[in-house]
Amino acid sequence: MSLHRSILVLSPLLAATPVLAQTTVTGQPATGGASSATSGGQNAVTRPNTDHAHDDRPAATGTAANVKLERGANSFTEGEVRRRLEKAGYHEVKDLKKDGDGIWHASAMVNGKPASVGLDFKGNVAVQ
Numbered sequence: 001m002s003l004h005r006s007i008l009v010l011s012p013l014l015a016a017t018p019v020l021a022q023t024t025v026t027g028q029p030a031t032g033g034a035s036s037a038t039s040g041g042q043n044a045v046t047r048p049n050t051d052h053a054h055d056d057r058p059a060a061t062g063t064a065a066n067v068k069l070e071r072g073a074n075s076f077t078e079g080e081v082r083r084r085l086e087k088a089g090y091h092e093v094k095d096l097k098k099d100g101d102g103i104w105h106a107s108a109m110v111n112g113k114p115a116s117v118g119l120d121f122k123g124n125v126a127v128q
Helices: 003-015 078-087
Strands: 091-098 104-110 113-119 125-127
Touching: 078 091, 078 104, 078 113
Parallel strands: none
Antiparallel strands: 091 104, 104 113, 113 125
16 A cells, blocks of 8 residues: 555544643742632622512611621612512612712611611612
């Protein structure tokens, strides 16, 4: 068998073999026992789970006093905001309005006392 004919016979067989992935290393691995958290790598971003605002647990006095509301594109509807405030223990929610920073503001009652409350795009509730 000639070399030319051998190449023609083997070419389809080589084309059908699986291709192995190649790995490219960028940067330097952490050294000296450093973890990714201390080696200058990207930190993870964790957002609170706001799908269910503390179901069946009303807000205790002062729990929302230390929360800082954050600006952001707020996609909550007025009805969703009202339900979240009620689940957090606020009742008789009135004057519900969203400001230019994406924070909802309202007047409400909590533990029999009037309060001004806000809700940010993450679902955080705070007394203002």
